[in-house]
Amino acid sequence: MADRSDPFLDSLRGAVGASHVVTDAAALAPHLIDWRKRYTGEARALVKPGTTEEVAAVVRLCAEAEVPIVPQGGHTGLVGGGVPLKDGRAVILATARLNRVRDLDAANNTITVEAGCILQSIQAAAEDADRLFPLSLAAEGTCQIGGNLATNAGGINVLRYGNAREQVLGLEVVLPDGQVWDGLRRLRKDNTGYDLKQLFIGAEGTLGIITAAVLKLYPRPLETATAFAAVRDVPAALSVMARLQEATAQALVSFEILPQRGLDFAVKHVEGAQKPIAEPYEWYILTEAAGGHGDGGLKQALESALMAAYEAGEVLDAVPAENAGQARAFWFLREAVVEAQRHEGGSIKHDIAVPVSQVPAFLDEALAKVEEMIPGARPVPFGHLGDGNLHFNVTEPEGANTAAFLARWEEMNAAIHDIVHRFGGSISAEHGVGQLKRTEIPRFKAPLELEMMRAVKRTFDPKGLMNPGKVIDP
Ligand SMILES: Cc1cc2nc3c(=O)[nH]c(=O)nc-3n(C[C@H](O)[C@H](O)[C@H](O)COP(=O)(O)OP(=O)(O)OC[C@H]3O[C@@H](n4cnc5c(N)ncnc54)[C@H](O)[C@@H]3O)c2cc1C
Structure with a gap:
């Protein structure tokens, strides 16, 4: 050879x-x-x-x-x-072969893992020690913690626990010249200057290679309560979230929004996906609270708050999960919405965030823009409403030419991102920049901010050898 x-x-x-x-x-x-x-x-x-x-x-x-x-x-x-x-x-x-759990310190509530550990295996290791590692996303059976940290992954539990970034106490990184930085600290408090680990989290491999991390663990919740509900509209969904937060003493871990169209696609294309509420409504929420005392009180609190929201006209129908199996079915439906879109033809994606309070106004403008640009296009905005993060995906009009539709990807991204920007939002809430948004980023960051990013890149990687062509050029 x-x-x-x-x-x-x-x-x-x-x-x-x-x-x-x-x-x-x-x-x-x-x-x-x-x-x-x-x-x-x-x-x-x-x-x-x-x-x-x-x-x-x-x-x-x-x-x-x-x-x-x-x-x-x-x-x-x-x-x-x-x-x-x-x-x-x-x-x-x-990094797949770097897959050892180096240490689990239950008393310190930390786990030290190598970058190639599959996210799900870290959750399992935590559970074996009667602890919780809360980072959770649909790719958790395949994605690795190194990738999660390099992209500062979000997922479904950010509302309560924060992004991947918030789970990290220490890092080990191989720098672009081959030196190893051992920053594997297990401390909750360490104010000794710049917090260097944060530079590598979310850097998407452009500053060095994360080889290991110290992650926070949490007590395992004694109780979980999940509910699926139809809501009057998006502002009502936000009111419901506030009610549920108050009623559960801030125990909400997830608050997701789903449009009717997404559910229709899911039921049509994904085997096993079922609608918990037969009657069609425009918007639904899927929410989960965790904590409580293990006596069913959390479920009761969630249900009474949903009932109050129903009486106020914010909730139109609600199905609290009666058991873990039903909760899993709700989440299966949520993930099926993602999977189903590919069966309906081309889909132009946006992973955006705006301040939570601005989500309704953002949606009004963005949906109107899509209809103006491509009449008949079928938006499926869904996702982590609790974090102000929507996957504002747009499916092609029925019977459209897929190639012609997808050829307008950048034009539509630009239009939606302009609206996001006006609402003080982010054009990449949780997926990162990579190649996809590399040329969009400079449109929305001030020259000073871009220059600070380039200065960091030049300091760590003067030869530009770490993941070139991603995020930012030196
Ligand atoms: C079905 C599905 C659902 C998803 N849901 C979510 C979601 O809810 N929230 C979310 O945030 N993301 C989501 N994602 C996106 C993706 O799963 C995450 O970005 C994940 O964190 C990537 O991890 P990975 O190990 O697959 O990384 P990779 O895809 O292998 O790499 C991602 C980036 O990180 C860099 N990188 C990887 N490992 C390292 C390392 N050790 N050191 C330095 N750089 C490294 C790579 O160069 C690349 O730039 C989803 C993806 C799929 C397919």
């Missing part, structure tokens, strides 16, 4: 073992295309180090040879951040 005589690849083989340097085209192929199949790239090799020292050795070799590195975790990212560029110069550094 030609690459057998490539001295650079041989040096990588020397660092991690020949079987952990993949150059076979068929084995490489899935690593060269993103989850949504929007981005494709090329790479010299996929390298799979098994320890932090091996990561450092690979990074040093790449730095010496000036070879770009693309970190890859579970490869579920939605913005093309983990896909190499088309020039084929980069190596992909996969």
